[in-house]
Amino acid sequence: MIRKLFLFFIPIFVLGACKKDPLGNLEAISYAPQAFTMPEMPYFFQKMEIPADNPMTVDGVALGRFLFYDPILSADSTIACASCHRQETAFSNNLKVAVGIEGRVGTRNVPSLANVGFNTKGLLWDGRVKALEEVALRTIADPLEMDFSVQGVVERLQAHPDYPERFRKAFGIKDTEDISGEFLGKAIAQFLRTLVSYNSKYDYANWDRGAETKFFSESELRGKLLFTTEPAINPYDPHPGCSHCHNNTALVTTNEFLNNGLDPAMEPGDFPDPGLGGITLRPIDYGRFKAPTLRNIELTAPYMHDGRFQTLEQVLEHYSSGGHFSYNVDVNIIAFPMSEQDKQDLLAFLKSMTDEKFLQENAFGNPF
Ligand code: HEC
Ligand code: HEC
Structure with a gap:
């Protein structure tokens, strides 16, 4: 009887140690960032410029990939980045112009994201966004795309069963409260930089x-x-x-x-x-x-x-x-x-x- 009880308690204790405590403290989860290695590109590619304040890590890229494919970023949780940027069409799609939340029709065609990390001259068709780190934040708030607010997304991520741990591993945050739009933008940018095409x-x-x-x-x-x-x-x-x-x-x-x-x-x-x-x-x-x-x-x-x-x-x-x-x-x-x-x-x-x-x-x- 005592042995049975013991076996019963051990798993709960172990699980409890990994989970965040009720106040959202994440420090029990280990933070050991590992640099992400880009593949060897042909000689005619320049080296990609990575901003000093957003080095690529394995966990950062993994988090960015989850966010890219997660409709949690849109107001009604129906549209993910990947809804418009589809891998099978080089992260573009075959519509004339973008169609966002509730079928809202935009004015511009969805561009491919192949090698987008090499572009330092301005993003979007008109160059109005300079840093990859900012793209997601703009898209979340665009009424014709995701029509949400960065704050709204951040609150959902803070309350989510998995994202706090992913943000901890990617950025070493200490508390769920530390999840922010800045880290979200950084993680997505890290993932976008991995989208390299050089095998045609x-x-x-x-x-x-x-x-x-x-x-x-x-x-x-x-x-x-x-x-x-x-x-x-x-x-x-x-x-x-x-x-x-x-x-x-x-x-x-x-x-x-x-x-x-x-x-x-x-x-x-x-x-x-x-x-x-x-x-x-x-x-x-x-x-x-x-x-x-x-x-x-x-x-x-x-x-x-x-x-x-x-x-x-x-x-x-x-x-x-x-x-x-x-x-x-x-x-x-x-x-x-x-x-x-x-x-x-x-x-x-x-x-x-x-x-x-x-x-x-x-x-x-x-x-x-
Ligand atoms: C003066 C510079 C210039 C020259 C020369 C030029 N292009 Fe372009 N090309 C552009 C610009 C700028 C765009 C985007 C225009 C827009 O969408 O408003 C574009 C767009 C395109 C697109 C559409 C890309 C997409 O993703 O929708 C294709 C395909 C293309 N060009 C092929 C060619 C080919 C083939 C030639 C030679 C016959 C050529 N271009 C010559 C500047 C040029
Ligand atoms: C509703 C469709 C739609 C969704 C959802 C969407 N995009 Fe886009 N994306 C576009 C369109 C359209 C453009 C071009 C916009 C413009 O030029 O005004 C674009 C442009 C971009 C660019 C610039 C590419 C370049 O070469 O300049 C990046 C990067 C990008 N999107 C990433 C994302 C990310 C990350 C998300 C998710 C947070 C996302 N997109 C969600 C439609 C979409």
């Missing part, structure tokens, strides 16, 4: 110096040449010159804010969406949007900040036509002739950037 055929061809033909078909090679030939080399023989803006290195973008001729405009007010101009209010910046990465572009239709083009063929026809004239259209948007063969070659090259490994990587998937 395009990468292997670049990686293995001088051995392009081993990987690329003839059509892909011709497409690459078209993509990278600058229009200015011979003004009488215009070329696509895509790489001028989506430059032909690791990121397949300069991340610059440019006007690629989508809308006719004689003055700032003529642009349906002001883009960068809405932030800086400088006339030259209206209608300028971030040139996005073209990685996994095959999967992220529809295209452009407002999802106006359904197919890559339509995108190519836009560029080939020279687009619309506006007072600040980029000088590199020049009409160029495009044969059916050129079009197929460009398409083949663009599709060589699809990274199956990125789309299937378990570490990026839903942890629940």
Whole structure:
């Protein structure tokens, strides 16, 4: 009888020691941060800049992943980050524009998050957010996306059976009360920085110096040449010159804010969406949007900040036509002739950037 009682009490005692005490003190849970190691990237990738006040740790990334996939972040607990940013489409989706809580329709297309951690020039289509740490906080409060408050999320996380322990392990907080929007933003940013894409055929061809033909078909090679030939080399023989803006290195973008001729405009007010101009209010910046990465572009239709083009063929026809004239259209948007063969070659090259490994990587998937 005594032995039975003893066995009965031991598990309760042990469990009790691991759980937080009623006042929310978490110090009994060990905090032993372990640096997160990024995978070895090809030589043509720069080193990612990690803010000194948010070093990546194994538990920080794990917490960020839970938060990214958890609808607890939205007012009615229906929308997670992953509802719009879906792994199978490179963390974009196939809707024209974003659809948030209660089916509310936004104004902009959901961008892919592949290699977002390398972008230091400004986030979102208009660059209005500078740090990855801030993105989640903005999204939670956006009435068309999650329509909640950071404080509201923090209260839910504090009362949650698992999150206090996860925040303790990630940031060494001492009490559930210490869970904050700042730590939430930091954890999500850590997870976002792990979303690296570098395993497409395009990468292997670049990686293995001088051995392009081993990987690329003839059509892909011709497409690459078209993509990278600058229009200015011979003004009488215009070329696509895509790489001028989506430059032909690791990121397949300069991340610059440019006007690629989508809308006719004689003055700032003529642009349906002001883009960068809405932030800086400088006339030259209206209608300028971030040139996005073209990685996994095959999967992220529809295209452009407002999802106006359904197919890559339509995108190519836009560029080939020279687009619309506006007072600040980029000088590199020049009409160029495009044969059916050129079009197929460009398409083949663009599709060589699809990274199956990125789309299937378990570490990026839903942890629940
Ligand atoms: C309702 C759909 C939706 C949800 C939910 C959503 N996003 Fe987004 N996300 C978007 C759209 C649309 C944009 C572009 C917004 C703009 O430019 O105005 C964007 C942009 C971003 C960017 C910038 C990417 C770049 O290259 O500039 C990041 C990072 C991001 N979201 C992360 C998140 C995180 C983290 C969450 C969850 C806290 C989240 N998103 C939830 C639709 C969504
Ligand atoms: C002057 C710079 C510039 C040049 C040259 C250029 N682009 Fe772009 N590209 C952009 C910008 C800026 C955007 C985003 C525009 C927007 O959404 O408002 C964009 C968007 C795109 C998109 C849509 C991406 C997405 O995620 O929705 C594709 C695809 C694309 N470009 C392919 C090309 C190809 C192929 C070429 C060559 C034929 C090319 N671009 C030439 C600047 C440029």
